[in-house]
Amino acid sequence: MTEEKxxxxxxxxxxxxxxxxxxxxxxxxxRYQVETRLKxxxxxxxxxxxxxxxxxxxxxxxxxxxxxxxxxxxVTDLKTNxxxxxxxxxxxxxxxxxTREKLTELQSKVQNYLKIQGEGNS
Numbered sequence: 398m399t400e401e402k403x404x405x406x407x408x409x410x411x412x413x414x415x416x417x418x419x420x421x422x423x424x425x426x427x428r429y430q431v432e433t434r435l436k437x438x439x440x441x442x443x444x445x446x447x448x449x450x451x452x453x454x455x456x457x458x459x460x461x462x463x464x465x466x467x468x469x470x471x472v473t474d475l476k477t478n479x480x481x482x483x484x485x486x487x488x489x490x491x492x493x494x495x496t497r498e499k500l501t502e503l504q505s506k507v508q509n510y511l512k513i514q515g516e517g518n519s
Contacts, residue, residue: 410507417500424496428489431482438479445472
């Protein structure tokens with residue numbers, strides 16, 4: 398079936414399907430990046446547990462390292478950042494789930510239409 402013979406509604410649904418696929422991919426990439434950052438924070442917290450009060454601790458600010466006031470302030474900053482990232486992962490998971498549902502529903506509609514059209518042309 399050529400695109401000209403396909404009703405506008407189905408063409409729009411196929412276009413929306415492609416948009417949803419792109420959106421899902423983007424959400425998955427964002428979630429992966431946030432999860433990677435969470436792993437880095439967990440590793441940093443583990444290393445800080447091993448550090449003594451005399452261990453010099455630096456934190457990254459932009460593209461430079463600055464000596465920290467102390468272990469406790471860095472741990473607090475990391476834990477706050479981790480909470481924020483945990484919330485972001487949760488939000489991304491929900492968005493990913495909703496997008497997947499919409500994608501599955503739309504795929505089903507388009508496939509049903511194409512199946513019906515295929516049977517009608519036999």
